[in-house]
Amino acid sequence: MLVSPEGKEFTYTLRFEFSTTNNEAEYEALLVGLRLARDLNIQHLKFKGFEIEHVRRSQNKKTDSLSKLASITFAHLAKEVVVETLERRSIDAEEVNDLYPDEENTWMxxxxxxxxxxxxxxxxxxxxxxxxxxxxxxxxxxxxxxxxxxxxxxxxxxxx
Structure with a gap:
């Protein structure tokens, strides 16, 4: 889920066409989130800090619901929820993203x-x-x- 500074939520869920562990699924979700931010032309992602904390499903109903959405059919979902199917792990993809063109006159x-x-x-x-x-x-x-x-x-x- 990406949340804009104005509070608008961009909800996204993934469906995997390969077996994965919870850690791998979270890694894939992070990479997809970064690609989504790039595709939405988001210019600044601010990380003032982070905490890793285990949150029980009973205390995180929205995320738990999204994880279940990915495993069912998609035809009835609202347009606000985007579902993407990943056919292979991101680590297996041969994708290179040049974020900026090489600059001519730099310290390099x-x-x-x-x-x-x-x-x-x-x-x-x-x-x-x-x-x-x-x-x-x-x-x-x-x-x-x-x-x-x-x-x-x-x-x-x-x-x-």
């Missing part, structure tokens, strides 16, 4: 130029900085990635 340009063509800035100080930074970056398919301690590589993006 000197590093990309050096890695791709060996070109350094004319300023000696800037050139030295690029030479020092460059080993922690790699250029793959025109996109810049930086080494990370916690994950394999981080995709570098511009200000947009």
């Amino acid at each position: 340009k000197p590093i990309k130029d050096y890695l791709a063509y060996g070109i350094l800035p004319e300023d000696k100080g800037d050139a030295k900085k690029i030479r020092i930074k460059a080993p922690s970056y790699k250029l793959q398919d025109g996109k810049l990635y930086q080494k990370s301690f916690l994950t394999p590589w981080l995709w570098c993006v511009g200000p947009s």
